[in-house]
Amino acid sequence: MTSQSITPELRAWIVSQAQAGHGPEALLTSMRASGWEEDAALQAMETALSGFLAEQHKAGGPPVPIAVPDIAQPAGVNVLDAGDREVRVVMAMRNPRVVVVSGLLSDDECDELVALAAPRMARSETVDVATGGNEVNAARTSRGMFFERGENEVARKLEARIAKLLDWPVDHGEGLQVLHYGPGAEYRPHHDYFDPAQPGSVPILKRGGQRVATVVTYLNTPLAGGGTTFPDVALEVAPLKGHAVFFSYDRPHPITRTLHGGAPVVEGEKWVATKWLRERVFK
Ligand SMILES: O=C(O)CCC(=O)C(=O)O
Numbered sequence: 001m002t003s004q005s006i007t008p009e010l011r012a013w014i015v016s017q018a019q020a021g022h023g024p025e026a027l028l029t030s031m032r033a034s035g036w037e038e039d040a041a042l043q044a045m046e047t048a049l050s051g052f053l054a055e056q057h058k059a060g061g062p063p064v065p066i067a068v069p070d071i072a073q074p075a076g077v078n079v080l081d082a083g084d085r086e087v088r089v090v091m092a093m094r095n096p097r098v099v100v101v102s103g104l105l106s107d108d109e110c111d112e113l114v115a116l117a118a119p120r121m122a123r124s125e126t127v128d129v130a131t132g133g134n135e136v137n138a139a140r141t142s143r144g145m146f147f148e149r150g151e152n153e154v155a156r157k158l159e160a161r162i163a164k165l166l167d168w169p170v171d172h173g174e175g176l177q178v179l180h181y182g183p184g185a186e187y188r189p190h191h192d193y194f195d196p197a198q199p200g201s202v203p204i205l206k207r208g209g210q211r212v213a214t215v216v217t218y219l220n221t222p223l224a225g226g227g228t229t230f231p232d233v234a235l236e237v238a239p240l241k242g243h244a245v246f247f248s249y250d251r252p253h254p255i256t257r258t259l260h261g262g263a264p265v266v267e268g269e270k271w272v273a274t275k276w277l278r279e280r281v282f283k
C-alpha cells in the first residue's frame, strides 16, 4: 500500500496532534503503529499540515513557512568548512535562528572590500514599499553601495563561503551591499523581508522571491557601539572585524522575531557587508 486517502478524521487528528506539540517523529510512530507505511504516512502528514497552515493564513494568521538556508553544525562541531577557509561558531540561537561565526573574511580581505567600496559610497536608501523604488530614509543614516554578484575576487570568495556554509546556491543571493556608519549613524530596527501586502513588493518579489536570510559581515571593529541588535530577543551581536551574523526568516512576518538594527556607532566607524539570500534564483 503506497498511498492511503486522508479522511477528514485523519486530517483533524494529525492537526490536533501537531497543535498539542507532538513532533513529526511521534506522529509517524503512531501512524506506523496503526498500519501506515512510512512514505504514505509522511505524505499524509505533509498534506494535512500544509493544508491547515494555508487555511490559517487565509483566516488572517501568519503566512505559511517556506524552506530557508541554515548553518548546519553536524554533531555540534564548532569549526565549520567554508570551502577555502574554516570558520568558527561563536554563538548559535534556535528561535530566532541566529548564528555568529568568526573568520568569515581575513583582515586583509575585509580591508580590500572596504577599499573597493569606499569610492562608490552614497547615502543609503531603503526600498519605498509603495512604489518598489528607492528612497532616502531618516531611519537609516549609513552610506552604502551594492556590488554586482561576483563582481570582484573578494566578493566572489565571500559569496562562495556563504553558499557553502548555508548550502544555498550563489545565484539565490543578491549582490553584496557595503554599508558605512560614521559616529552617531545607525540603522533603526527593521525586518529584511518584503511586506507582501505592499504594492511595491510585487516587482521586487518577481526577481527571486522573498528574502529568506541575511548574513552581515563586519569589515572593521568600531571602537564603541555599532552592534547588531535583535530587540525581540534582547540580543546584541558585537561588530568584530571578520565576524559575521547569520539569521533566517521562514515567512515575511514579525512572528520570525528577526527585527534587527545597527545600533548607533559611539566611537570610530563601522563597515559591514550584507548578503541577502532569496528563495529562488535572483536575476
Ligand atoms: O549594520 C548592521 O549591523 C545591520 C545591517 C542591516 O540590518 C542590513 O544591512 O539590513
Ligand SMILES: [Fe+2]
Pocket: 190, 191, 192, 214, 260
Ligand atoms: Fe537588516
